[in-house]
Amino acid sequence: MDALSEVVSVLYQFGTNAVFLLLSAIGLIVILGMMNIINLAHGEFMMMGAYIATIATEHGSPLPVAAFLSFLGVALFGMILERLVIRRFYGRELGALVVTWGISLILAQGALLLFGPYMPAIAIPSGSFSLGRYSFSYYWLILIAVSIILVGALWLIYNRTSFGLMARATMQNPAMARSLGVDVEKVYALTFGLGAGLAGLSGALLAPTTSIAPFMGQQFVAPAFITVVVGGGANVIAGAVGSSALLSFVQTPVGLLLGTFSGMVALLLTALIIIRILPAGISSLLQGRSRLAGAR
Amino acid sequence: MTEQDAEKTPLSGKSEAGSTSGNDERPRGGPVMDRRTLMQGAGAAVAATTVLSRAMPVRAASDEPVKIGFIEDQSGNLSIYGIQKLHAAQLAVQEINDGLTLAGGPVGSGGMGTFGSYAAQPPVEKEIGAEEQFINDGGPQSQKGMVFAEDSDVLIKSGDTGILGRKVQLIAPDGQSTNTLWQQLTRRLIQEDKVDVLVAGFASAEREAIRPIVDQHKQLYFYTNQYEGGVADEFTFCTGAVCEQQVIPVMQYMVEKYGPRIFTIAANYNFGQLTAAWVRSFAPVLKAQVIAEEFPPLEVSEFSTVIAHVQQAKPDWVMTLLVGQNQSNYYPQAAAAGLKYPMASTVNMAQGYEHKRFKPPSLANMHNAVNYMQEIPTKRNQEFVKRFYKMFPNDPYLGQMAQNTYFSIHLYAKAARLAGTTDQQRVRKVLEAGWAIEAPEGSVFLEPGTHHCSHYIRLAKADADHNISFVREWPMIEAWWLQRLGVNLVRHPEHKQYVPDEDPFFKMFVASK
Numbered sequence: 001m002d003a004l005s006e007v008v009s010v011l012y013q014f015g016t017n018a019v020f021l022l023l024s025a026i027g028l029i030v031i032l033g034m035m036n037i038i039n040l041a042h043g044e045f046m047m048m049g050a051y052i053a054t055i056a057t058e059h060g061s062p063l064p065v066a067a068f069l070s071f072l073g074v075a076l077f078g079m080i081l082e083r084l085v086i087r088r089f090y091g092r093e094l095g096a097l098v099v100t101w102g103i104s105l106i107l108a109q110g111a112l113l114l115f116g117p118y119m120p121a122i123a124i125p126s127g128s129f130s131l132g133r134y135s136f137s138y139y140w141l142i143l144i145a146v147s148i149i150l151v152g153a154l155w156l157i158y159n160r161t162s163f164g165l166m167a168r169a170t171m172q173n174p175a176m177a178r179s180l181g182v183d184v185e186k187v188y189a190l191t192f193g194l195g196a197g198l199a200g201l202s203g204a205l206l207a208p209t210t211s212i213a214p215f216m217g218q219q220f221v222a223p224a225f226i227t228v229v230v231g232g233g234a235n236v237i238a239g240a241v242g243s244s245a246l247l248s249f250v251q252t253p254v255g256l257l258l259g260t261f262s263g264m265v266a267l268l269l270t271a272l273i274i275i276r277i278l279p280a281g282i283s284s285l286l287q288g289r290s291r292l293a294g295a296r
Numbered sequence: 297m298t299e300q301d302a303e304k305t306p307l308s309g310k311s312e313a314g315s316t317s318g319n320d321e322r323p324r325g326g327p328v329m330d331r332r333t334l335m336q337g338a339g340a341a342v343a344a345t346t347v348l349s350r351a352m353p354v355r356a357a358s359d360e361p362v363k364i365g366f367i368e369d370q371s372g373n374l375s376i377y378g379i380q381k382l383h384a385a386q387l388a389v390q391e392i393n394d395g396l397t398l399a400g401g402p403v404g405s406g407g408m409g410t411f412g413s414y415a416a417q418p419p420v421e422k423e424i425g426a427e428e429q430f431i432n433d434g435g436p437q438s439q440k441g442m443v444f445a446e447d448s449d450v451l452i453k454s455g456d457t458g459i460l461g462r463k464v465q466l467i468a469p470d471g472q473s474t475n476t477l478w479q480q481l482t483r484r485l486i487q488e489d490k491v492d493v494l495v496a497g498f499a500s501a502e503r504e505a506i507r508p509i510v511d512q513h514k515q516l517y518f519y520t521n522q523y524e525g526g527v528a529d530e531f532t533f534c535t536g537a538v539c540e541q542q543v544i545p546v547m548q549y550m551v552e553k554y555g556p557r558i559f560t561i562a563a564n565y566n567f568g569q570l571t572a573a574w575v576r577s578f579a580p581v582l583k584a585q586v587i588a589e590e591f592p593p594l595e596v597s598e599f600s601t602v603i604a605h606v607q608q609a610k611p612d613w614v615m616t617l618l619v620g621q622n623q624s625n626y627y628p629q630a631a632a633a634g635l636k637y638p639m640a641s642t643v644n645m646a647q648g649y650e651h652k653r654f655k656p657p658s659l660a661n662m663h664n665a666v667n668y669m670q671e672i673p674t675k676r677n678q679e680f681v682k683r684f685y686k687m688f689p690n691d692p693y694l695g696q697m698a699q700n701t702y703f704s705i706h707l708y709a710k711a712a713r714l715a716g717t718t719d720q721q722r723v724r725k726v727l728e729a730g731w732a733i734e735a736p737e738g739s740v741f742l743e744p745g746t747h748h749c750s751h752y753i754r755l756a757k758a759d760a761d762h763n764i765s766f767v768r769e770w771p772m773i774e775a776w777w778l779q780r781l782g783v784n785l786v787r788h789p790e791h792k793q794y795v796p797d798e799d800p801f802f803k804m805f806v807a808s809k
Contacts, residue, residue: 009604009607012600012604013600013601013604016598016600017598017600017601020598108371109371112371112375116690116691116692117375117376117379117692118376118653118692120652120653120655121628121653121654121655122655123628123655124628124629124631124632127632127634128632128633128634129634130634133607133608133610134604134607134608135607135633135634135635136633136634137629137632137633137634139632140600208628208632209598209625209628209629209632210597210622210625210628211621211624211625211628211653211654213375213376213621214371214375215371215372215373215375215473215621216621218372218373219595219597219622222595252601255601256601256604256605259590259591259605260590260591260592260593260596260599260601260602261564261591261592261593263601264593264595264596
């Protein structure tokens with residue numbers, strides 16, 4: 001019984017660490033991985049999603065509904081932002097970096113001015129279960145299931161729907177796609193909106209585990225970028241899944257044996273080594289085995 | 297497709313067909329501005345600056361406001377603390393300009409003590425609507441002992457408007473939770489704005505980043521935050537609580553009530569490491585033992601590994617020294633994972649108001665030895681809380697560091713009045729007169745040799761519904777550690793921070809385990 005609880009504890013931590021990385025990254029997978037926009041406002045999109053979910057739950061809606069509202073709200077905001085601002089920076093990566101950084105400052109300070117330094121948190125639903133001398137909260141298991149579903153849904157959208165086909169075509173060769181009748185502007189807007197909406201959704205999902213404050217987005221930015229860059233651009237979805245699994249696979253045992261700090265150091269060292277050996281990310285290893293979105 | 301027709305697409309910088317010549321990032325045409333325009337513009341700018349600065353009339357000394365330089369984090373990870381402190385500073389400046397001051401001086405105010413009856417248990421407070429109310433007053437008054445009358449009129453007329461007839465102005469830039477920016481802002485406040493006093497600093501890292509600059513310019517500096525102790529600096533006055541005033545009382549209570557096995561979780565920077573060293577060193581004195589420690593970095597916000605460690609170690613209670621928004625996520629995550637150990641802290645609840653931010657029972661059984669919390673039921677504190685919320689009705693909490701800032705600024709005003717000038721070196725000497733000031737927490741004494749304050753310490757406990765009660769009190773605990781180290785800044789000026797390793801006492805107990 002003791003050995004079983006130890007094994008479950010290790011697996012649980014592995015899953016939790018991996019899910020944290022994956023959920024932080026999922027919005028950025030679309031925007032950075034597919035559209036190649038260095039979105040420094042990613043943390044603030046997640047913050048907006050968390051705020052929308054908090055306000056919705058305060059008015060009595062259950063968490064799934066609130067999460068869906070966050071998705072819609074931030075997606076809409078993303079599409080408007082794309083049309084007004086981001087569109088002018090296609091091809092200019094450094095320009096996009098600076099303008100999204102400016103947007104992140106505006107959003108965070110705006111939240112501070114509008115809502116004050118904090119909002120009451122959402123209680124983590126579903127309670128806990130215990131096994132041996134450990135006890136675990138159900139919510140992370142729910143999050144693991146939800147993120148698997150989200151990744152699956154993203155894959156389905158990009159590979160089995162006509163929108164996905166058009167999006168992949170546009171990313172590969174916009175001029176040709178346009179000449180074949182694809183409304184390229186609309187694809188960009190929808191793709192950016194999807195990425196923003198996913199960021200908002202994951203912000204809403206992670207909101208119960210964290211405190212709701214204007215600068216909460218900053219805790220997700222570094223994990224998100226590390227996960228997406230280590231995953232690489234050849235096969236963005238599989239890359240991000242693979243990198244969050246791999247990084248968590250290194251972080252968890254080191255963290256268990258030597259402490260959380262050493263776990264973080266191990267994660268960063270691993271990311272460093274992978275990027276040095278495989279500059280195009282680990283998905284370049286998987287390239288050629290599938291035809292997922294963003295293949296260049 | 298020619299280069300001129302290169303389309304604006306997200307990936308056009310990396311398109312397979314394109315080469316670098318199609319890259320939109322390279323500027324087109326020649327330089328943006330030609331040399332002539334640049335020289336004309338520069339000449340105009342220099343002329344304008346000269347004219348403007350010469351046009352300033354010389355102002356009489358009494359028209360110049362007294363400038364208080366105030367740097368806090370109004371944005372970033374530490375902003376939940378910085379904004380409270382800023383508002384408390386603004387309240388203090390307003391009161392000084394309105395001709396008010398806190399009672400106190402080189403002699404304390406004193407009050408009547410007498411025999412009386414009191415209840416066996418402390419009262420339990422809950423926030424109902426906008427006010428703290430007692431939901432349980434502790435039972436019948438069955439105990440007899442000494443009771444002390446509290447002087448409630450501590451905000452009195454100063455007989456002055458502002459300081460020595462000059463208005464007080466608060467110059468408050470935003471440190472943005474970034475240490476390098478703090479250094480730039482400190483230089484700017486000292487060299488350009490020429491502030492008469494600098495009141496700044498939340499995190500110990502921020503204080504240590506700016507203290508060398510303060511020392512270099514001999515700037516009078518108040519650090520109003522609680523911290524790990526040890527700063528012996530002739531220009532610095534630390535008015536916050538230190539380890540011997542917080543760590544030791546709370547450890548004593550927890551070991552007595554819950555047992556000797558301690559698990560420490562501390563933020564991984566100078567404050568967390570040094571305070572954890574105090575816990576480790578003091579445990580043997582109490583016949584307790586730190587069985588394990590964890591030092592998560594300030595950026596970590598996901599604590600499943602730490603929670604598993606705690607469950608593995610099975611302590612009697614957990615010492616949490618978590619700082620910043622990211623790290624306060626430990627509480628809801630631990631509660632959701634079913635972790636039920638009693639907790640003690642010296643930082644949480646009183647400054648980050650976790651008991652208000654997180655849903656019950658995340659902070660159940662949290663104990664903190666504090667010099668101030670908004671919930672203190674004395675009349676002088678309730679008046680202070682009312683004044684604060686009258687000026688800032690939308691603020692979520694009034695915490696320990698905000699109160700420290702408030703009375704420190706009033707203390708500076710009193711010292712400047714006694715000195716008859718705002719000359720920094722003279723005010724510094726006058727601050728060593730042995731001041732007692734009637735702060736909202738109680739009577740606070742600024743000890744001349746160590747530049748630290750003795751505080752009224754109360755042990756706050758949060759129950760499962762996050763109601764607060766103060767289960768033990770120490771009316772005056774001195775900041776005695778620097779005295780034991782032999783620090784006397786009046787006789788021997790210094791500019792350093794002592795760490796526990798330099799005190800042989802710590803080694804004595806750690807060695808004889």
